[in-house]
Amino acid sequence: MVFGFAGLHPRVSFAYFALLLLCCMLLRHPVLLAATLAAALLLNLSLDGGRRLRRSLPAYLLIALLAAVANPLFSSRGETILFYLRDRPVTLEAIAYGGLSAAALLSLLLVFTAFNLVLDSGRLLRLLAPVAPQTAFAVTVSMRFVPLLTRRLGEIRSVQRALGDLPEGMGRRRYLREGMETLHALVAWSLEEALQTALSMRARGYGIGPRSSADVSRLDGRDWAFLWVLLLLGCNIIIGRASGVHAYEAYPRLEPLQETPLGWVHLGCYLLFLALPVLMNGKERLHWRLIRSKM
Amino acid sequence: MPKRSAERSSSLHSSGMGGVYALCLLGALALMGLAMWRRELYLPLSLAMIALAMLPFFIRFERRKLRAEELLLVAMLGAIAAVSRIPFVALPSVQPVSFIVIMAALVFGAESGFLVGAIAAIVSNLFLGQGPWTPWQMFSWGMIGFTAGLLRHTRLMGSAWGRAAFGFAWGFLFGWVMNLWGLLGFIGDLSWPAIAASYAASFPFDLAHALSNVFFLMLFSGIWLRILGRAKRKYGLLDP
Incomplete structure (x- = not known):
């Protein structure tokens, strides 16, 4: 069923996912990562009840586990030595860093699952057609x-x-x-x-003249509104990250999780950005229930 | 496709493709430099690099006025490569996709080889689901086709042993490129032991890919070259 977030114009949902995937790759702050993971999970649940995700989740968890274990095995950076494994120090920081990397990888894979649900092959081709006919x-x-x-x-x-x-x-x-x-x-x-x-x-005349094409979908008011919100939040998130807000350093010693006032604004923007599709889907669902209850 | 290649090689300069190549190359080098200098953001920068590396191929493909036969041939070979895994499902990591891409490139040239490989990757991922691996697969299979096409008139690709060596080498290279996205993105401290360990972990799969490439190329490249060459002759998709 196409409603709420999945009903947006493909270009708009592609823009959203591009930004979200970029965030998965850029952000390494524990709080933001936890939020990303939770939001990616919620997004999958609100799109199809997690049916698609259930098939691939075991494999994804295994990949993430490997990524988490690999870092402390190969890196001994960090000051807090927990124990020695065959004469190599295993540090708390390396374990934490591995966990953060694994969380980022897992959120990237979860976001891609949602991406495939929203932008199926037909929509992707419609996106590609004007750029590369x-x-x-x-x-x-x-x-x-x-x-x-x-x-x-x-x-x-x-x-x-x-x-x-x-x-x-x-x-x-x-x-x-x-x-x-x-x-x-x-x-x-x-x-x-x-x-x-x-x-x-x-x-039948292929190649005689220029190919004509028609796209039935247009950006409507809702798409434009979504794009503006996306632009606003996206600028906040990217500029904030580029100027060092929520730049988390695991080495040489785990940074304490303190929020500056600027950090709160950044966090708020990011949370709102993450919540957008879930809110849209939730609103549609609520709407549907309320209408039905009146019938 | 090799038809009208003389005409196209002159259009290469007139349509400014040289500038596009140079820009893409410079951009890719700049991105690599940025990643090395900042020692972070490896994954987004490497994705941008891959996109830049593939861009000239697609720009050229877009600018060419294709005959229907040429377009259908590339599309059909891409689809065949994409479904060719089905008869081999029982053996994991044995797949004839690379073999088919090499064959297409040997008969129809480097550019068509790239397109068949890239389209095979796009199409199979359109059915199986896109992931962070899609651009890397497009790039690897595309490059298998491109390099095979470039070498197609050399003595190496003329002999069965040479082709087998080529397939063996690409079996490993393919696996190594595919390892990169995980390594670049999510192993924080990129160190030689970590890289070596990941390549050691993928060794059995890469070996299976390489050996199956050798097997296919040694036993079946003759018959495939005949089948594809026949189609090429029959429908006038000939070298001038």
């Missing part, structure tokens, strides 16, 4: 072939099975060979057809 066209054509080729692969495989070429428990070499046989059949069949498609496209 020929590339977008090639990708669209290529995408159209994928389901077709997948179906053909199934057909070729069933023929091979019927001929007894794919016995149970064949060795690895045989498996690779037969897989390649499948691909040969697929290539010879599909290449020929692609070129015939091209001939038919030319017969």
Whole structure:
């Protein structure tokens, strides 16, 4: 269902995600990172109830765990030595830094999950089309072939099975060979057809004049309002970060988490920025419930 | 595609592509310098570098007036490369994508090789979901195609052993480039032991990729060159 945040114009949601991904890469402050993680999780929940995330979360957690463990194993920077591992000091700061890196990595992966939910292939191509029409066209054509080729692969495989070429428990070499046989059949069949498609496209006038295109969606008032808020908050966040607000140093000794007045403003902006999509979705949901309750 | 290559190489200078290349190269070097100097922000800067490295290819592709056959061929080869993993699902990290990209590049040239690789990466990620790995995959597969295309008239790519060596080397290079985004972004203290450890951890996967490349190239490059070459001759996608 498309509503709330996912209903924004693709360009606007792309701008939001670009800024959010940049923040995942730039910010290393524990409070901001915790907020990012929580917001990315909430965003996934509010978009599809976390269904997409549930599939990949175990793998993501494993990657994050590896990143967290790797840092103290390879880095002995920091002053607070906790214990020695095979004559190498393991420091509190290195562990904390590893944890922060892992949190940043995890939030990046979570944000990408939400990105894929909001900007599906169709919307991404609509984004690409005005910038790079020929590339977008090639990708669209290529995408159209994928389901077709997948179906053909199934057909070729069933023929091979019927001929007894794919016995149970064949060795690895045989498996690779037969897989390649499948691909040969697929290539010879599909290449020929692609070129015939091209001939038919030319017969219908492809390449005669400039290609025309139409985009049905326009930036409406809500999109512009969102963009302005985004610009305002984004400038605050980026300029604040560039001038050193919330620049957290784990080395040589963990920095205490103190907030300056300027830091509070920065934090407020960032939290509002993170909350925008969740608020929008929440408002829509509430609206829907209230209308229904009146019926 | 190699057709009209004489015409295109003259348009390279007239349309200012040389300037674009130079700007992209300078920009990439400046970004690298910035990352080295500040010793931070490796991930966003490296992403920007990758984008700059791929930009000239896409600008050129956009500016070319493509025949329908050429466009369909690139799109179809990209789609074939993207689905080619399906018959090999039972063996993790064995995939013929690199092999198909190399074959496409050997027959249709460096630029088409780059596009087939990059489009294969885009398309398979459009189905599987984008991630921070998308630009790196586009770059790696694109570069496999580009380098194979550049070397296609050399003695190296003329012999089966040379092609196998090329595929073996790229099997590892691909894995190493793909390791970079994790290393650059999230291992705070980039040190040689950490880099070596990550490359050691990915060694079995890279080796499987490299060996499967060798296997495919040794046994099947002849038949693929024939299949693709036939399509090229039949539809006039010939070198002048």
